[in-house]
Amino acid sequence: MxxxxxxxxxxxxxxxxxxxxxxxxxxxxxxxxxxxxxxxxxxxxxxxxxxxxxxxxxxxxxxxxxxxxxxxxxxxxxxxxxxxxxxxxxxxxxxxxxxxxxxxxxxxxxxxxxxxxxxxxxxxxxxxxxxxxxxxxxxxxxxxxxxxxxxxxxxxxxxxxxxxxxxxxxxxxxxxxxxxxxxxxxxxxxxxxxxxxxxxxxxxxxxxxxxxxxxxxxxxxxxxxxxxxxxxxxxxxxxxxxxxxxxxxxxxRASCIFEYVYFARPDSVLDGQGVYQSRRDMGRILAQEAPVDADLVMGVPDSGLPAASGYAAESGIPYADGIVKNRYVGRSFIQPTQAMRQNAIRIKLNPLPSVIAGKRLIVIDDSIVRGNTSKKLVAMLKEAGAAEVHLRIVSPEVMWPCFYGIDTDTQDQLIAANMTNEQMCEFIGCDSLAFISLQGLHSAIHANHPGFCDACFSGDYVTDIPAPLQEKGFFEKNRRKFSSIS
Ligand code: SF4
Known part of the structure; x- marks a missing residue:
């Protein structure tokens, strides 16, 4: 999103x-x-x-x-x-x-x-x-x-x-x-x-x-x-x-696995594998890995929608369209008003209170990077009357920067590199939070070739890490997190 x-x-x-x-x-x-x-x-x-x-x-x-x-x-x-x-x-x-x-x-x-x-x-x-x-x-x-x-x-x-x-x-x-x-x-x-x-x-x-x-x-x-x-x-x-x-x-071989999660259009076929079907299977696997009792499953448009339908099919919980996307607000040079800035998420996404009010929601999104958008999303859904919001993410925790043509923050800004799951859940304000496992993500993609890049999740880069990034010491964050957990 x-x-x-x-x-x-x-x-x-x-x-x-x-x-x-x-x-x-x-x-x-x-x-x-x-x-x-x-x-x-x-x-x-x-x-x-x-x-x-x-x-x-x-x-x-x-x-x-x-x-x-x-x-x-x-x-x-x-x-x-x-x-x-x-x-x-x-x-x-x-x-x-x-x-x-x-x-x-x-x-x-x-x-x-x-x-x-x-x-x-x-x-x-x-x-x-x-x-x-x-x-x-x-x-x-x-x-x-x-x-x-x-x-x-x-x-x-x-x-x-x-x-x-x-x-x-x-x-x-x-x-x-x-x-x-x-x-x-x-x-x-x-x-x-x-x-x-x-x-x-x-x-x-x-x-x-x-x-x-x-x-x-x-x-x-x-x-x-x-x-x-x-x-x-x-x-x-x-x-x-x-x-x-x-x-x-x-x-x-190191094809970017995030193409299947978010970047590519759902009607595209990458390496012989349809992106839509991969996203649906990610939702199915996430339902197996992270079930939760709820009333409705909904996706954050657009990339979360196929996964939400997969999660709903696997869990038996009804699917609903509870968030509407404004498709005509793109990257813009027109400045919004200050009041609009304070509620930025509503410029692009609007909830349907008639669907959401009083319901326990499972909300499927593609990824969490800094967590600020997820925090605004959960607040928006609760304002619209959601009784509970359970976030389910169809990519593993983004722990490492990408330097292969994708715009990511430095590691100190990646929420998953700095907080435990419980801390993230509290920061975002959701009732539960779960990510698909890396193994689960791989098994949702049946592409016919021998390897993916998944470095933003695993830290397993296929090339040497550029010296300027090494100088930023971005390994330190993960060392700190892992040592604090163990
Ligand atoms: S690090 Fe992540 S976003 Fe970058 S190419 Fe690899 S899988 Fe794709």
């Missing part, structure tokens, strides 16, 4: 970090296809949107701050003619939120332009950025994604082939990345060696190719899912068709 409706306010949840989309389809309106693809992926980032088009000679980019429908109109799309396009929706993590951070980023290889769009976070760009600056490379933003675009440009000049430039970037830069690159005549898609962020391939009926962060981005343009881009793989789409090669060796 996100209540990030206040300009400048940090959301009390893990937040997505961007969507990418790419299309190679000569004869099609590739900018329009990309615009629709980005609208389907808008939930992954609402701060800026951009499209770059390759027309055989050069690459043109149009991007701005705002939602896809705020940035693009018929005039903008009709100016973007070509055979290949990449697009991006941004949620700001690395680099801040100004226009210059919006994507796609352009890089010049002599007089040839390429445009890059990135979902994820690179963890070792500091030294690389310094080297680029020393080499006289013009960096317009402080984002990791622009560093990647410039490294590809520089390495392509050195190796004389874009594929080798991409391969060099994959060897130089570490972290999480699902990237698409448009050249004047081709589309490239590639993914980090652990496959942390998702990226899938689809085919249009006319033979064109589409790449998207999630399958809902394929569905909206009528593309048929073909397969995912494999970890470490580089895929090229051109007039010669689709060509694949391994850019860098695949490492330990």
């Amino acid at each position: 996100s209540i990030s409706v206040m300009p400048g306010e940090r959301p009390d949840r893990l937040e997505e970090a961007c969507a990418v989309f790419g299309v190679f389809a000569p004869g099609e309106d590739v900018a329009r296809l990309t615009c629709f693809g980005l609208q389907a992926l808008q939930h992954r980032g609402q701060e800026s949107a951009g499209i770059a088009v390759g027309d055989g000679e050069t690459v043109m980019v149009y991007k701005d701050l705002g939602l896809v429908t705020q940035v693009f109109n018929e005039n903008a799309l009709s100016a973007l003619r070509g055979n290949v396009a990449v697009g991006h929706c941004r949620y700001a993590t690395a680099g801040g939120g100004g226009w210059e951070c919006s994507q796609p980023h352009i890089s010049a290889i002599d007089d040839v332009l390429i445009a890059l769009a990135h979902n994820g976070t690179l963890v070792n760009t500091g030294a690389v950025r310094a080297r680029l600056v020393g080499d006289g490379v013009d960096l317009r933003s402080n984002t990791d994604s622009e560093v990647a675009a410039k490294v590809i440009g520089q390495e392509t000049k050195r190796t004389h082939h874009l594929r080798d430039g991409i391969r060099s970037m994959m060897q130089i830069l570490e972290g999480a990345y699902a990237m698409v690159v448009a050249t004047p005549v081709s589309l490239y898609a590639f993914r980090d060696p652990n496959g942390i962020r998702p990226l899938c391939i689809g085919k249009l009926a006319n033979g064109g190719w589409v790449v998207a962060s999630e399958t809902c981005g394929l569905d909206i343009v009528g593309a048929e899912y073909v397969r995912d881009v494999e970890p470490g793989e580089i895929v090229r789409f051109s007039a010669d068709g689709m060509h694949s090669e391994q850019g860098v060796p695949a490492g330990k």
Whole structure:
């Protein structure tokens, strides 16, 4: 549940970090296809949107701050003619939120332009950025994604082939990345060696190719899912068709498990597993692991709804819609009044007293990060007349920061890293609180591949922890908590 409706306010949840989309389809309106693809992926980032088009000679980019429908109109799309396009929706993590951070980023290889769009976070760009600056490379933003675009440009000049430039970037830069690159005549898609962020391939009926962060981005343009881009793989789409090669060796598989919990749209399919069914099974398992006597089960819209229906089915307790979401309050630059700020949760979520009053509620939510939003939610439900509120969470306790493209707080702000369950329950004001076990979460996802990243729950990071985070000493909090419990 996100209540990030206040300009400048940090959301009390893990937040997505961007969507990418790419299309190679000569004869099609590739900018329009990309615009629709980005609208389907808008939930992954609402701060800026951009499209770059390759027309055989050069690459043109149009991007701005705002939602896809705020940035693009018929005039903008009709100016973007070509055979290949990449697009991006941004949620700001690395680099801040100004226009210059919006994507796609352009890089010049002599007089040839390429445009890059990135979902994820690179963890070792500091030294690389310094080297680029020393080499006289013009960096317009402080984002990791622009560093990647410039490294590809520089390495392509050195190796004389874009594929080798991409391969060099994959060897130089570490972290999480699902990237698409448009050249004047081709589309490239590639993914980090652990496959942390998702990226899938689809085919249009006319033979064109589409790449998207999630399958809902394929569905909206009528593309048929073909397969995912494999970890470490580089895929090229051109007039010669689709060509694949391994850019860098695949490492330990670590697809982000939180995509299934919250980030991905419920109608998407990740690694062959439907997100909706996974969420429903999380609710079923949570009902087995943390039963409680109550009158109604309800979910916090939207991600809590499938899990609530699963919990209700498993427990036999009736399901109810007791919270209504205002779907048209997004990330906004319009300041609410001071009075509205004090009751922020009501801007986005409104309870139904006629359903709730006098009832003992089981309320299903996807996660608890700092706990402030859960506290407001419980207070709102009790004000609406709920007799009891039992919070059930379909992810384990978020104990560790994510540095793979997801916006999390430092560990001292993560409530579960600092309080026992009883302390959290008291702080939030609920009558009971339970989280799904990590094993339970894994068993709700039947995806056909060998491994997930679950580091924000387990602390088991698939890459080295970046030095700046180590310097913050974020291990200390968990040591303190565990030693106080044992
Ligand atoms: S730590 Fe791993 S599982 Fe958690 S949000 Fe980040 S990538 Fe996803």
